[in-house]
Amino acid sequence: MSQDGFQPTLIRTTHNNNTSLSIQQPQAPCPGKTPIQVLHEYGTKIGNPPVYVMEKAEGEAHQPSFIFNVTIGDMSCTGQGSSKKAAKHQAAESVLNLLEIDTGTLLHLKKESNGIPEEPNDQPNSVGKLQIPKPGVRLENLRNSSAEKMSLLRRNPLSIPNTDYIQMMLELSQEQGFEVTYFDIDELTVNGQYQCLAELSTSPVTVCHGTGISCGNAHNDAAHSALHLSIQQPQAPCPGKTPIQVLHEYGTKIGNPPVYVMEKAEGEAHQPSFIFNVTIGDMSCTGQGSSKKAAKHQAAESVLNLLEIDTGTLLHLKKESNGIPEEPNDQPNSVGKLQIPKPGVRLENLRNSSAEKMSLLRRNPLSIPNTDYIQMMLELSQEQGFEVTYFDIDELTVNGQYQCLAELSTSPVTVCHGTGISCGNAHNDAAHSALQYIKIMASIK
Structure with missing residues (x-):
């Protein structure tokens, strides 16, 4: 560049x-x-x-x-x-x-x-020494832009070795009118790599996680993820819910999270077939598909059909249990097929919280292997009064991993990126990024 x-x-x-x-x-x-x-x-x-x-x-x-x-x-x-x-x-x-x-x-x-x-800013949105960005350019406007840097980003591959993605991100942000902020995370990953978050002052605010063998490499990796995200349209089969997500929420609510087990993998490399079994409580169903995700999807859907639960019902029950009546929204703020929620709890207010889950988040490391960050995120959101929605991205990363976004109905609305070898791993990674971001925002005095 x-x-x-x-x-x-x-x-x-x-x-x-x-x-x-x-x-x-x-x-x-x-x-x-x-x-x-x-x-x-x-x-x-x-x-x-x-x-x-x-x-x-x-x-x-x-x-x-x-x-x-x-x-x-x-x-x-x-x-x-x-x-x-x-x-x-x-x-x-x-x-x-x-x-x-x-x-x-x-x-x-x-x-x-x-x-x-x-x-001058007499009323800065401050979190300790951090300034919570005022959301700027809307994500859907960014993706529809025909300006030079955005057009180049769409046309050219993002998989060339030794590319300065920080510089590319800088030039794109200057062209499109948003800011990029990099936050270093003190904890190393489980394999000893540096970590950082790249925060884009878009609307909603976008957060991408990066890792690397040095601080600079971690920044470059976070910028790389942010560039990918800038040109992609998240897809959701229905407003914010998939059968896998609905079943997970239902299972968590009744104290029996679903457990998925792969029973068979067969077929040719170009036409594979997977069979997954899902167990929730004393109920068990199987699903088959051309990918692990599709097989899990079908298995979860079978359980939901037996339970006569659909996403609409679950959303309604959730609102009932929160004691918050559902409000009509005739003018949804859409990003692709996403519905931007009305912002809830302010990010800077989280630092004043002394509630149990927030206190645990401040004290404990976020680098323990095999941690269920989705569950941690769910419990924290219920305690603090905001919602978390996961949206799958159809495109795989350059190294073939699944991608998703975790959207927090905070103020400002925040979107965190995640990747993984499966849809579930990508969701867990997005939840991990969201927890890291909240921990930074809540811990600085």
Whole structure:
């Protein structure tokens, strides 16, 4: 991508309250910027992104010490800290001091070069040091755009190795009029990778998860997911519900979540056949299909037919049990076939909640293998008073994984992306991303 006219995107890093780094973190020169992020933006602008290398790791497990070297162009500095992030932070800060660059200057240049005067905001939507974005361009308008960057995005593959997706995302956001914010997650994945969230100030607000062997790789992966999502139309067989989702909600409600077991997989590679059995309580049904998802779908549908439950009934029962009467909506805000819900609980209000599920979310890690994040998300949403809806995306990712969106009826409405080797895994991944996002929003003071 061209570097001409580059203007740095707004990048913020946040830390959870239950980590030592959140206490020891050096102060950034201005709110919302860390030296790592400022140096990354500066390096991208001059065509020499910074490269970090760990030179040493020593000390006891309870008191580790890391030394990182950062190189940008022909300049190199080292930094030391009690975590990898703190060491990188110090190294980046040393380079910025030599370059006599601070975040205030960089932000000023951004506003000048964009030609957009800074507007005062006496009532910021703040979450600690985070600014909840005011939703901007609507997702359906974004997907219908014929502008240059969006047209290029539709025509060209998003599977070319070593592509700078952060830069592509930046140029698209500038063209379409929304902001992109990257939030680092302190916890590593179960396989030791860095994590981050990319937040798009669209309407609804869109959140994509990214992982990588470095912080920069995680940012690039999150930008990659966000670019994919920008051109895709989520599909839903009926307003927000599939038989699998309906049966899951029903099972959770009665205390017997459904259990799916694959009984048979046969047929040729070009024409496979799968048989799945689903058990809920003392009831069991089977389903057959040309994919695992289709077989599960049919099995769940068979159970629902026996129970004489359909999605409309379940939605009605849900509203009854919540004590919230259903309101007619003659002007639905649709995104593809999605119905954007009327926003409910405000995201910044979640940080003041001392309820059980929210407190558990703040305290406990979100990196435990085989966790049912869908169930965690359901329990949290019921406690906090918002709804969660999962929408499948027809297209697979470039590496053949299923995709879905988890939509939260918060204020602003939030959509989180998920991928997985099955439809269920994609739903669980989207719920995981949503929980990570809520944890960030709820934990910063």
